[in-house]
Amino acid sequence: MTPRLQFGVTECQGRGRAAMPSCVESANAVCTNHLNKAHSGDEGLGLVEPGFPAGGPGAAAEEEVRRLCQGFMAPPVSGPQELWRRRRDMRGRMELLIMETQAEVCRALAALDRGAAFAVNTWERKEGGGGISCVLQDGHIFEKAGVNVSVVFGNLSAEAVQQMKSRKTLKDKDGKLPFCAMGVSSVIHPKNPHVPTVHFNYRYFEIEEADGTKQWWFGGGTDLTPTYLNKEDAVHFHKTLKEACDKHDPKLYPKYKKWCDDYFYIKHRGERRGIGGIFFDDLDSPSKEEVFQFVQSCAKAIVPCYIPIVKKHCHDPFTPEEKLWQQLRRGRYVEFNLVYDRGTKFGLATPGSRIESILMSLPLTARWEYMHTPPENSREAEILEVLRNPKDWVH
Numbered sequence: 322m323t324p325r326l327q328f329g330v331t332e333c334q335g336r337g338r339a340a341m342p343s344c345v346e347s348a349n350a351v352c353t354n355h356l357n358k359a360h361s362g363d364e365g366l367g368l369v370e371p372g373f374p375a376g377g378p379g380a381a382a383e384e385e386v387r388r389l390c391q392g393f394m395a396p397p398v399s400g401p402q403e404l405w406r407r408r409r410d411m412r413g414r415m416e417l418l419i420m421e422t423q424a425e426v427c428r429a430l431a432a433l434d435r436g437a438a439f440a441v442n443t444w445e446r447k448e449g450g451g452g453i454s455c456v457l458q459d460g461h462i463f464e465k466a467g468v469n470v471s472v473v474f475g476n477l478s479a480e481a482v483q484q485m486k487s488r489k490t491l492k493d494k495d496g497k498l499p500f501c502a503m504g505v506s507s508v509i510h511p512k513n514p515h516v517p518t519v520h521f522n523y524r525y526f527e528i529e530e531a532d533g534t535k536q537w538w539f540g541g542g543t544d545l546t547p548t549y550l551n552k553e554d555a556v557h558f559h560k561t562l563k564e565a566c567d568k569h570d571p572k573l574y575p576k577y578k579k580w581c582d583d584y585f586y587i588k589h590r591g592e593r594r595g596i597g598g599i600f601f602d603d604l605d606s607p608s609k610e611e612v613f614q615f616v617q618s619c620a621k622a623i624v625p626c627y628i629p630i631v632k633k634h635c636h637d638p639f640t641p642e643e644k645l646w647q648q649l650r651r652g653r654y655v656e657f658n659l660v661y662d663r664g665t666k667f668g669l670a671t672p673g674s675r676i677e678s679i680l681m682s683l684p685l686t687a688r689w690e691y692m693h694t695p696p697e698n699s700r701e702a703e704i705l706e707v708l709r710n711p712k713d714w715v716h
Contacts, residue, residue, distance in 0.1 A: 393420045394427055395443050395453045398472040411537070411609055412501060415525040416472055419505035420453075422523070422620045423468050426507060427455050429624050430468075433631055434460040439468075446673040449475040450501075454678045458685065462516070462635045466509040467681035473671070474501040477528075499529040504541075505620070506664065508682040509627075514647035515637040517547035517554070518595070518654065519627045520682070522664060523620050539612050540602035543623055544581055546595030546654060548647040550704045552714075554630045555596050559714040561626035562599050565618040569611070574715075577601045582711040587657050592708040594657045598626075602663070646701050648688035655687050 387401055397404060397420050399413070407413025427439055437460035445451040450473035457466040477498045504524025511518065523541035530536065545558050559578070566574035581600035585593050599619065604612050658665055668679040695701030 393424045394441050394455050398451045411525065411613065412503065414613065415503055418617055418620060419470050419503060419523065422505045422623065423453065423455060423470050426468050426623060429628050430457060430463060430466050430509065433628065434462045437461060444675050446473050448673040449473060452675060452678060454681065456681060462511055462631065464510050464512045465685040468505065468507040469678045469681060470505050472503040501527045510684045511631065511635065513635055513637060514548040514639050514643045515634040516631050517545050520544050521623050523616050537609060538603045538605040539616050540604060541616060541619060542577065542581055542598060542600035543619065543626065544585060544595055544598035544600065547704065548650050549700050550707055555714045557629065558598065558626050561622050563715050565622035566599065568618050569615045574599065585657065587653060590653060592653065592705065593711060594654060596707060597711060648686060649690060649693060651684040651687035652689045655683055658682050
């Protein structure tokens with residue numbers, strides 16, 4: 322019997338390991354035509370009005386929205402009527418983009434991992450909004466893979482306000498700043514040490530200042546953290562991201578590549594977390610429309626930049642010593658995320674945040690050894706050299 326998806330109830334939740342891919346596939350089949358129509362629109366934005374009819378928000382319009390949403394991992398946080406109301410607003414368009422990105426990545430990972438299932442949890446934030454957390458744990462290929470969507474709003478906490486003010490000039494009223502934040506974030510930790518970890522995050526913020534004016538900005542990026550260096554993989558990853566950037570401006574990739582190398586720097590170790598990719602934040606020019614199109618291109622590059630690398634190496638043989646090195650490198654991953662990562666700090670400082678989702682980025686296993694130093698001229702030493710001195714992979 323074909324698994325049935327109802328809007329508001331994802332029946333895949335709580336079922337066996339093999340159930341999720343079939344649920345997603347059946348749901349995806351229902352809305353494939355609508356998604357295709359969305360991507361072929363003459364606006365060239367993919368998600369300007371994906372699948373929405375030209376008429377008003379009547380029964381037919383709502384049904385069309387419901388059918389579109391069935392392709393997602395769970396019903397969107399805002400619901401169909403709110404998405405219809407915001408169909409031309411950036412908040413509505415961005416929510417649809419992050420929902421689509423979550424579903425696309427989860428489908429690709431589940432297809433690779435021989436039917437391993439994602440646990441899909443929807444959650445609500447009493448202060449406003451909620452999210453969808455999709456986590457695959459102890460799979461055949463992926464030790465832990467999480468893809469989160471969050472759409473939250475309310476007033477920033479005093480701590481979050483101070484974090485924002487350290488980067489932007491903001492006028493609060495009695496220490497309060499109404500905000501809306503939404504994004505998709507993911508960290509994927511494979512079992513095989515020859516398959517790198519990948520991280521991506523694409524987000525949108527709006528803040529209303531005391532005088533009623535609104536500030537908005539986008540942030541995001543995609544970066545790779547290999548345990549062992551494979552130059553061919555590094556070139557493929559960076560070239561794919563460069564192509565996405567070059568569609569908009571050839572100056573973007575080198576700028577955001579350097580920003581990525583600088584951001585993911587573990588200062589107390591003198592190392593980068595990985596071999597980089599792209600990273601940007603507080604992006605509010607040249608226009609909201611142009612930045613959104615750029616973010617959409619970057620989101621569409623996630624699967625092609627990473628999945629071919631997983632396919633290439635997921636069955637590579639490895640030794641206990643190589644697995645040990647992977648665990649040590651994951652210790653560095655934990656250090657960065659808990660000490661430096663801006664998103665982790667913002668989440669922990671935001672009242673009502675879902676801690677399980679924030680800490681989803683941490684690997685299932687990691688290791689710290691006292692005074693560990695790899696042998697000279699070893700493959701372990703090779704990756705350390707690149708982490709200490711970032712390379713240009715595309716020229």
